[in-house]
Amino acid sequence: MLKTLTFSAFLCLAALGASAQYTNSPNGVPPLEKMAPYTGGASLPMPSYIAKAFSKGGHTISGKPAKNYWENHGRYDIAINVNPPHSTVRGVEHITYFNNSPDKMDSLNWKLIVNNHRTGGGRGGATPNPDAGISVDNITINGVQGTWDNAAISGTVYMMPLKKPLMPHDSIKMDITWHYLMTRSGTGGREAIIDSTTFYIAYFYPRVSVYDDYKGWDTQPFGAGEFYNDFNDYKLSVTVPKNFVVVATGELQNPNEVMSPAAAQRYKTSLTSDSTIHVSTLQDMLAHTVTAQNATNTWRFAATNISDMAVALSDHYDWDSGSVITDDKTGRRVNMAAFFNDNADDFHHDVQFGRYSLRWFSNNWPGVQYPFPKSTAVQGTADMEFPMMMNDSHQNDLGFAEMVQDHEQAHTYMPFYMGINESFYAFMDEGWATTLEYLIGIPEKGKKAADDEFKSFRINRWVHGNHATETPIITPLPQGGNGSNSYGKAALSYLALKDMLGDDLFKKALHNYMDNWHSKHPVPWDYFYSMNTGAGKNLNWFFNNWFFIPGYCDLSLDNAKEVKGGYDLSIKNIGGFAIPFDVVATYDDGTTETFHQTPIVWEKDQKAITVHIKTGKALKSATLDNGIYMDANEKDNTWPVVAATVVK
Numbered sequence: 057m058l059k060t061l062t063f064s065a066f067l068c069l070a071a072l073g074a075s076a077q078y079t080n081s082p083n084g085v086p087p088l089e090k091m092a093p094y095t096g097g098a099s100l101p102m103p104s105y106i107a108k109a110f111s112k113g114g115h116t117i118s119g120k121p122a123k124n125y126w127e128n129h130g131r132y133d134i135a136i137n138v139n140p141p142h143s144t145v146r147g148v149e150h151i152t153y154f155n156n157s158p159d160k161m162d163s164l165n166w167k168l169i170v171n172n173h174r175t176g177g178g179r180g181g182a183t184p185n186p187d188a189g190i191s192v193d194n195i196t197i198n199g200v201q202g203t204w205d206n207a208a209i210s211g212t213v214y215m216m217p218l219k220k221p222l223m224p225h226d227s228i229k230m231d232i233t234w235h236y237l238m239t240r241s242g243t244g245g246r247e248a249i250i251d252s253t254t255f256y257i258a259y260f261y262p263r264v265s266v267y268d269d270y271k272g273w274d275t276q277p278f279g280a281g282e283f284y285n286d287f288n289d290y291k292l293s294v295t296v297p298k299n300f301v302v303v304a305t306g307e308l309q310n311p312n313e314v315m316s317p318a319a320a321q322r323y324k325t326s327l328t329s330d331s332t333i334h335v336s337t338l339q340d341m342l343a344h345t346v347t348a349q350n351a352t353n354t355w356r357f358a359a360t361n362i363s364d365m366a367v368a369l370s371d372h373y374d375w376d377s378g379s380v381i382t383d384d385k386t387g388r389r390v391n392m393a394a395f396f397n398d399n400a401d402d403f404h405h406d407v408q409f410g411r412y413s414l415r416w417f418s419n420n421w422p423g424v425q426y427p428f429p430k431s432t433a434v435q436g437t438a439d440m441e442f443p444m445m446m447n448d449s450h451q452n453d454l455g456f457a458e459m460v461q462d463h464e465q466a467h468t469y470m471p472f473y474m475g476i477n478e479s480f481y482a483f484m485d486e487g488w489a490t491t492l493e494y495l496i497g498i499p500e501k502g503k504k505a506a507d508d509e510f511k512s513f514r515i516n517r518w519v520h521g522n523h524a525t526e527t528p529i530i531t532p533l534p535q536g537g538n539g540s541n542s543y544g545k546a547a548l549s550y551l552a553l554k555d556m557l558g559d560d561l562f563k564k565a566l567h568n569y570m571d572n573w574h575s576k577h578p579v580p581w582d583y584f585y586s587m588n589t590g591a592g593k594n595l596n597w598f599f600n601n602w603f604f605i606p607g608y609c610d611l612s613l614d615n616a617k618e619v620k621g622g623y624d625l626s627i628k629n630i631g632g633f634a635i636p637f638d639v640v641a642t643y644d645d646g647t648t649e650t651f652h653q654t655p656i657v658w659e660k661d662q663k664a665i666t667v668h669i670k671t672g673k674a675l676k677s678a679t680l681d682n683g684i685y686m687d688a689n690e691k692d693n694t695w696p697v698v699a700a701t702v703v704k
């Protein structure tokens with residue numbers, strides 16, 4: 057999600073250490089743990105629940121998933137029926153759930169996120185509506201009537217007892233019918249009625265929550281965080297009246313069945329077209345020439361090894377589509393589509409925006425092929441990512457519209473390719489989306505404009521805020537706060553490591569992490585150790601600095617002393633973060649010279665260092681320029697200190 061505010065929750069370090077070990081706590085939120093301070097060496101501090109997963113042999117200090125690593129998996133076959141403007145969604149769902157864990161399960165935990173509309177609150181920004189929320193009409197488990205108590209469910213999670221336990225390495229088959237009432241969008245509605253005949257349907261089906269090797273069932277209620285889902289296989293069919301177009305996660309299986317021959321041909325042409333093809337325009341939709349003219353049409357989609365499905369449907373949206381070669385070696389093409397109100401000027405550019413970003417992300421940063429066959433930008437209200445789908449708001453500023461799309465597209469990698477627990481460790485996801493949004497912004501708008509936007513949008517408010525309430529980035533949600541910890545600070549840590557290692561080694565290390573953990577559930581320590589192994593360096597001092605201390609960005613230049621061959625500069629790190637910076641030297645002859653310092657200068661001492669600049673010239677003044685690692689107090693960044701003018 058593209059979060060525009062950067063407040064973080066207030067919690068001081070002293071509040072850490074409430075509990076010894078994580079078990080499923082009553083409110084589903086793991087307690088914080090005090091971790092021993094880092095004292096050097098091969099391993100970083102860990103809470104006991106993470107240490108347990110390491111000791112069981114699922115995760116290793118090499119960064120690779122070990123032979124005892126497991127994760128669970130489901131096959132979902134879902135059929136929904138929607139008849140706008142009626143806002144009831146009816147679903148029939150068949151699930152085969154595989155328990156790959158070594159544990160016997162006496163119950164199954166469900167995520168029912170649309171229940172968020174009942175009570176409102178949370179990050180969904182839903183308006184409270186007692187009529188909202190999902191009702192299960194019937195459930196059978198392995199053919200036997202199951203027990204589901206709608207009345208007992210108030211929130212977004214439900215632990216359903218099993219009559220017969222699900223044994224390790226066994227599976228269970230469930231058939232469920234359900235319905236719920238969609239509501240109008242709240243302030244941040246990530247799934248909602250967009251207009252009376254345009255719906256964005258997401259989080260819509262009962263889903264078995266993640267059962268993992270460090271927390272057991274994910275019982276965290278839907279709130280501050282976003283995704284944490286298993287990699288499942290999906291078949292989804294959406295039945296709507298004629299003249300409604302449906303776009304969704306997954307490949308459309310039956311264009312000839314649901315579209316008019318002319319529209320189906322335009323759609324197929326778009327799959328190999330660089331230019332934007334109008335599969336349907338407002339005029340086509342009003343003339344009823346786009347869909348097959350049956351009473352209802354059932355649009356079928358399929359996707360494998362994916363963490364969720366989302367759907368949008370409308371009887372008047374434009375549907376643009378094109379494609380881009382993301383891999384020159386194989387000629388592989390990815391389909392980019394947009395689904396929007398004809399009067400939204402920005403969305404008319406979305407196919408070309410997406411063609412650029414899909415190719416750029418695949419070949420530059422992260423430099424990993426876009427892992428899906430398609431992507432669709434839908435005009436909604438949320439600026440929120442879903443696998444292969446984006447729910448983006450209309451923007452008047454085209455540059456900002458492109459940046460929003462870039463950010464949501466970047467989420468494809470984290471969390472949809474790397475199955476991280478974003479509702480717990482959001483920095484593993486939002487931090488990367490923010491990093492990639494900045495990096496793609498450089499070729500799109502130039503370095504200076506990208507830097508300025510990143511500073512004003514992601515860093516400025518945080519760096520000039522109150523650092524007494526800073527929490528370490530490693531602090532899980534909700535205690536850690538889904539603000540600067542998840543977005544700006546985390547992005548700076550990734551960019552600082554890129555600066556320190558150089559692009560080639562950083563990419564090698566990042567690819568090691570991504571190769572190790574894609575389609576799996578990595579924890580932060582898997583990232584740290586994969587980067588160490590990938591880079592061939594022990595970077596624990598750097599990770600300890602950025603993730604385990606409540607730092608910020610603030611340097612001071614205290615002195616410059618002439619020594620043999622140049623000058624020695626005394627620099628203090630007041631904020632504590634191991635940031636890169638430039639020393640800008642101005643000489644007596646009026647010329648200037650810039651000396652870049654990577655974070656490696658902080659390896660031995662993260663409080664005070666001496667930086668040597670090599671020059672034969674006489675130094676008149678020197679200034680520290682931190683660039684995007686904005687300095688909280690720039691007044692002490694220049695030597696000699698310019699005496700303040702005394703005003704009488």
Ligand SMILES: [Zn+2]
Nearest residue numbers: 057058486489
């Ligand atoms: Zn985001």
